[in-house]
Amino acid sequence: xxxxxxxxxxxxxxxxxxxxxxxxxxxxxxxxxxxxxxxxxxxxxxxxxxxxxxxxxxxxxxxxxxxxxxxxxxxxxxxxxxxxxxxxxxxxxxxxxxxxxxxxxxxxxxxxxxxxxxxxxxxxxxxxxxxxxxxxxxxxxxxxxxxxxxxxxxxxxxxxxxxxxxxxxxxxxxxxxxxxxxxxxxxxxxxxxxxxxxxxxxxxxxxxxx
Amino acid sequence: xxxxxxxxxxxxxxxxxxxxxxxxxxxxxxxxxxxxxxxxxxxxxxxxxxxxxxxxxxxxxxxxxxxxxxxxxxxxxxxxxxxxxxxxxxxxxxxxxxxxxxxxxxxxxxxxxxxxxxxxxxxxxxxxxxxxxxxxxxxxxxxxxxxxxxxxxxxxxxxxxxxxxxxxxxxxxxxxxxxxxxxxxxxxxxxxxxxxxxxxxxxxxxxxxxxxxxxxxxxxxxxxxxxxxxxxxxxxxxxxxxxxxxxxxxxxxxxxxxxxxxxxxxxxxxxxxxxxxxxxxxxxxxxxxxxxxxxxxxxxxxxxxxxxxxxxxxxxxxxxxxxxxxxxxxxxxxxxxxxxxxxxxxxxxxxxxxxxxxxxxxxxxxxxxxxxxxxxxxxxxxxxxxxxxxxxx
Numbered sequence: 001x002x003x004x005x006x007x008x009x010x011x012x013x014x015x016x017x018x019x020x021x022x023x024x025x026x027x028x029x030x031x032x033x034x035x036x037x038x039x040x041x042x043x044x045x046x047x048x049x050x051x052x053x054x055x056x057x058x059x060x061x062x063x064x065x066x067x068x069x070x071x072x073x074x075x076x077x078x079x080x081x082x083x084x085x086x087x088x089x090x091x092x093x094x095x096x097x098x099x100x101x102x103x104x105x106x107x108x109x110x111x112x113x114x115x116x117x118x119x120x121x122x123x124x125x126x127x128x129x130x131x132x133x134x135x136x137x138x139x140x141x142x143x144x145x146x147x148x149x150x151x152x153x154x155x156x157x158x159x160x161x162x163x164x165x166x167x168x169x170x171x172x173x174x175x176x177x178x179x180x181x182x183x184x185x186x187x188x189x190x191x192x193x194x195x196x197x198x199x200x201x202x203x204x205x206x207x208x209x210x
Numbered sequence: 211x212x213x214x215x216x217x218x219x220x221x222x223x224x225x226x227x228x229x230x231x232x233x234x235x236x237x238x239x240x241x242x243x244x245x246x247x248x249x250x251x252x253x254x255x256x257x258x259x260x261x262x263x264x265x266x267x268x269x270x271x272x273x274x275x276x277x278x279x280x281x282x283x284x285x286x287x288x289x290x291x292x293x294x295x296x297x298x299x300x301x302x303x304x305x306x307x308x309x310x311x312x313x314x315x316x317x318x319x320x321x322x323x324x325x326x327x328x329x330x331x332x333x334x335x336x337x338x339x340x341x342x343x344x345x346x347x348x349x350x351x352x353x354x355x356x357x358x359x360x361x362x363x364x365x366x367x368x369x370x371x372x373x374x375x376x377x378x379x380x381x382x383x384x385x386x387x388x389x390x391x392x393x394x395x396x397x398x399x400x401x402x403x404x405x406x407x408x409x410x411x412x413x414x415x416x417x418x419x420x421x422x423x424x425x426x427x428x429x430x431x432x433x434x435x436x437x438x439x440x441x442x443x444x445x446x447x448x449x450x451x452x453x454x455x456x457x458x459x460x461x462x463x464x465x466x467x468x469x470x471x472x473x474x475x476x477x478x479x480x481x482x483x484x485x486x487x488x489x490x491x492x493x494x495x496x497x498x499x500x501x502x503x504x505x506x507x508x509x510x511x512x513x514x515x516x517x518x519x520x521x522x523x524x525x526x527x528x529x530x531x532x533x534x535x536x537x538x539x540x541x542x543x544x545x546x547x548x549x550x551x552x553x554x555x556x557x558x559x560x561x562x563x564x565x566x567x568x569x570x571x572x573x574x575x576x577x578x579x580x581x582x583x584x585x586x587x588x589x590x591x592x593x594x595x596x597x598x599x600x601x602x603x
Contacts, residue, residue, distance in 0.1 A: 065498020083499075085402035181405055186500060189402075190369045190493040193473070 008067035010055035017092040025206035068188035088182035095159035097175040115145030116155040143167040222331025250314040255295040261285035268294040269482040288320035301514035310342035337524035344519030350461035368494035373478025375485040385420040399479040484510040496533035545588040547575040551596040
């Protein structure tokens with residue numbers, strides 16, 4: 001138990017990509033994990049335990065040390081500012097955060113409104129631009145906001161731009177590029193240093209080949 | 211904001227219930243005895259200080275300070291740390307009487323939390339300060355005492371990571387164009403955001419060899435205790451800094467039976483901006499957060515117009531509780547229940563048992579509404595009546 005590594009993984013697409021990366025890096029992991037109801041998956045050969053969590057929750061598990069390592073999108077890290085070490089760019093799930101809105105529109109002068117899943121990132125972006133806007137926090141289907149007149153702009157993740165296009169929106173400004181990062185709990189980083197450094201070295205080795 | 215409920219306390223404030231309180235007392239008493247044997251004297255300072263002095267000198271960020279205003283309109287703060295008030299006392303009075311000065315504290319400090327309101331905003335800190343000594347002997351004394359104290363308290367599986375603020379500054383300054391760049395890179399090292407560090411290097415206007423050297427520091431893994439390799443990154447007039455660390459290492463190796471709890475990492479940077487020389491962090495399995503940190507902070511005394519060497523450490527008692535094995539020192543508790551006729555008899559019995567160092571509760575039976583539930587709390591129950599007393603299990 002003492003030498004076991006606990007890794008918090010986001011459910012869904014990032015999980016599959018990260019898992020593939022681990023296998024390619026030479027970790028001896030169970031061939032397939034497709035039971036989506038399972039929350040904890042063991043990889044006894046490597047003494048690794050995977051916790052499957054909501055992407056937004058991964059940094060929470062790692063910050064509190066119940067997971068030593070986590071895979072989290074840079075968007076989540078920017079939004080949450082958790083006290084975790086960000087050690088490796090896994091170069092998977094590449095995308096970016098951008099502002100978007102209906103074509104040929106400007107911000108409303110009287111009450112500029114921005115809808116987003118990322119209130120902190122959006123607030124900081126407009127603050128740095130020196131624009132005072134009202135941030136409306138939504139939990140999904142952000143594209144709806146400009147279409148029905150809730151907001152002039154949205155701040156959201158863009159990977160291919162397909163979703164924007166389908167909903168008749170255009171991108172205005174790129175804010176920050178996003179990819180998945182390997183994060184580590186500060187205590188685990190020291191107390192389990194040998195194990196974690198070896199783990200990172202093995203991943204780095206694979207990433208450098210790409 | 212919703213209406214405040216009767217049971218609520220201000221954000222981040224906690225009650226210590228009897229069991230936790232006893233564990234804290236155990237830590238306090240054990241540590242106190244240990245620390246005094248090392249020649250340190252305990253000290254208390256006011257809970258409230260001036261913002262103008264302690265508030266500004268403290269390394270704690272202003273947004274974390276609890277501020278209040280006194281009846282003269284002066285801005286006050288609840289003390290956010292103990293090092294700064296101790297520096298104030300040492301500079302203004304105690305150093306004139308004893309130099310070098312060894313002081314210790316066990317005190318509540320107050321830091322408003324930015325996020326997740328339940329996190330403690332008031333917590334006990336336990337620490338030492340050795341003031342008036344620039345030598346590596348003082349640094350090794352502080353680190354050695356921290357290690358021995360943790361062992362004495364029964365903490366297992368902890369690690370001490372030692373860095374050096376001045377070496378890091380020298381290294382960053384040698385390889386960048388200005389202070390602004392140094393600060394940007396240092397901040398990323400404080401957060402240990404190595405991805406950000408590499409990206410920042412790319413975006414800065416630096417020579418390729420500078421970038422190469424800078425990226426070395428994050429590859430210098432924490433267990434390579436080879437300092438001589440690091441000498442190449444420092445100028446001739448900076449080599450003495452490595453000498454200092456080598457001397458510190460030699461002293462610690464002499465004092466410690468097991469050197470494996472210590473490792474060196476020159477990329478270690480602290481959010482406490484006043485550290486000037488060696489600095490260290492303490493991590494232990496069982497808590498997700500660092501349990502303590504320390505270092506040399508000669509710079510702080512400049513704010514009190516003194517040129518003094520000072521080094522010390524502080525440990526958070528709440529985090530210590532998380533990593534300590536649960537105390538098995540449960541005392542046996544006895545309940546003596548008496549009725550109207552047996553009061554004097556019960557008294558005699560209670561005093562006799564207390565004299566034998568037992569923990570005895572004396573209670574008039576009629577006053578207890580749920581006598582069975584009350585009895586359950588105790589290890590032993592004795593019912594005293596006029597006829598005689600008998601034990602109940």
